[in-house]
Amino acid sequence: MRAGRKVWAVASAYARSIWAYPAAEALRTIFLVVILIVFLELWRTTYSTMGTGVLGGLRLPQMLEYLAGTEAIVLSAPAFADRIGDDVRTGGLAVQLTRPVSYVAFQFAVAAGESWPRLLLNLAVGTLVVALATGSMPVGPAGILAYLVAYVPAFLLYASLFLALALTSFWLEDAWAVTFLASRSVMILGGMLVPLSLFPPVLARIARILPLQLMVYGPAQQLAHPFQGFASLMLQEALWLLVLFSLLAFVYRKGVSALHVHGG
């Protein structure tokens, strides 16, 4: 219980630090607006060229809201590799490991504190851009609720995988390349750029087996089709959480025993 309060305190402190600089956070959303304008033009052209109103089960506003949802997730994702790499290189890890809260729990708390405010801001800005561009509200309260609920385990999945990869800094010193490649896999196989419903059948089958689509495609799809296949999505997320938590615990145990701290 006390551990839970500490984690909450860390997360809320980091969340407050994000809200402390609203202008800087607002500037960060420029890229989101730009990419959504590009997607709007690309998909508007695609729908009109194909002469159809529905592609992959999505109408144009739903497609754009789906992409706003995927971009919101990816653009608010935690950057574990930089932080942990710095801790290892500078020796600051020696201090981090002596904190009265587990190192892994601390990293989760920091990630949650930074990611959630950004996710909410990105989703709001993205939805506003889509609404202005299409002239209609692309999502209702049910879609937003389903997206946010599905994002809770999706965030834990994302954080577990990327924290496990970032912890390879204990051996490699710099895990940037490893996490960078994983993030690029999320872009394609997670359905960030194209929904899985538009993938070629073989690739769609492969993507559906992997957990990457549960981190991005799963929640974002809820914006277009609220609570459709929701129980199955949550069950898959829960099962993969067990797998990735176990992986994370294994990597952390091995990493700490292999660690040599040089300074601090």
Next chain:
Amino acid sequence: MSTADRRRFWPRLMLTAMRAQLAYPTAFWLTVLAMVLNDGVWLAFWWLYFSRFPVIHGWRLEDVAALWAISASALGIVQGFGGNLTRLARLIMQGELDVYLSLPKPALPHLLLSRVNVASLGDVLFGPLVFLAFLHPSLARLGLFLLAVVLAGAIFLAFLLLLHTMAFFLGRADLLADQVTISMITFSTYPSPIFQGGLRLVLFTLLPAGFINTMPVSILRSPDPRFIAGAAAFALLLGLLALLAWRQGLRRYASGNLFQARL
């Protein structure tokens, strides 16, 4: 210093910057490889897209591959060997130009060429690889490809320089410069025909990505002399504007109290 020594200064400077990065060879090659794979992921996205929608306004997968080959090569060369270009706003803001201004070499090229951006070298590798693998290379097409890379590189260089020199006039312009840079790169890597109306006008003026994303068709597929002349004239004009902004900006530059040494 003899004239020959003076001429050799710039290649030696670049070589030294490269050697500094090669001091960690594993990290160097991992970073280069990661960027090649990153660009490959974008091509994979377009493969996915065109496998479902084979032709969009006359553009096929091959045209987008050409777009990526041109823009990655051009941006890679500019950002890779001018490694301080996208850090310029920050350097101006923090008063870190002093060290370059106090040395007997032109400050701008000295500053730009003093750092190699390793990740961008992956782009430099990726562009020619795509050209050789997918774009039916021949001597004539190689000439056109190189022309496109030079023009796109000149536009990127001039635009980014102009953008970052805004830090002289606006102060904290680093975050804005980062966002506009990524926007320019984003618009440069999507097919030109999808952008219409007012947005198209913006892409040929304020954010000149329109010149770059038109190159696969107007230079590589069916060379259009009017387009080539227009792009060259625009690059020249933008370059002159950027140099003017740099010179005016230096007059306003207030040095920091940071003590630095260049060894």
